[in-house]
Amino acid sequence: GENVEQHPSTLSVQEGDSAVIKCTYSDSASNYFPWYKQELGKGPQLIIDIRSNVGEKKDQRIAVTLNKTAKHFSLHITETQPEDSAVYFCAATASGGSYIPTFGRGTSLIVHP
Amino acid sequence: NAGVMQNPRHLVRRRGQEARLRCSPMKGHSHVYWYRQLPEEGLKFMVYLQKENIIDESGMPKERFSAEFPKEGPSILRIQQVVRGDSAAYFCASSPLGGSYNEQFFGPGTRLTVL
DSSP: OOOEEESEEEEETTTTTTTEEEEEETTTTEEEEEEEEEEETSOOEEEEETTTOOEEEEEEEEEEEEEETTEEEEEOOSSGGGGOEEEEEEEEOOOOOOOOOOEEEOOEEEEEE | OOOOOOOOOOOETTTTOOOOEEEOTTTTOOEEEEEOOTTTOOOOEEEEEEEEEEEOOOSOSSSEEEEEESSSEEEEEOOOOGGGGGEEEEEEEHHHSSSSOOEEEOOEEEEEEOH
16 A cells, blocks of 8 residues: 655744655555645644646645655745644545545644744 | 534543544535544544445454444444543544545544543
8 A cells, every 4th residue: 555754753944944844655656645734733734735747836835846756745835934833744645446645644843933 | 614523522431431423524525534643643544435335444443443424414433442542633524526636624623532
């Protein structure tokens, strides 16, 4: 089955800096890669996703890149703000079967004002 | 349009009791997924249901755990004879469609504590 590795587990940055979270996956059949943000005491919320036919996608301060050959994808947050502090999860969904996403273990992002 | 609803938000049970977790998907969504989250870990898939059907239960423990999504009413995750190791946050997600590109919308979770 799919295996998703996510790094780092904790990331501490100063407000205004950029933050990068990286994930690798094992199943070459995976073709959908969502990123979720989870604030304390809440459920995960989708913030951006990318399909395997695209190499990069951007939404304001958030961007995701995908390298299918290397089987890794990354989340980039620019001009970080304290409200970006949360746990971020990457996931990979393989085509075929019941399309259940496999999640990384999460990255706790702390943005210091 | 209300989001995914889960109740209760917090549930405390003693060892050996039963826990029932409820999930009402977003309006118009017929696909429901249950996940378990342990502290500092990612979301682990448990079961995927459509109305009156279990589609994939490959992540569900073989004993004590069951799930249903009846024609009417919420989806229920039931844990019988709970043990301390069942303590975790349980999240439900729903989507309007199945398939590879389906966005899943998560509820706020039920935090189960087993004493």
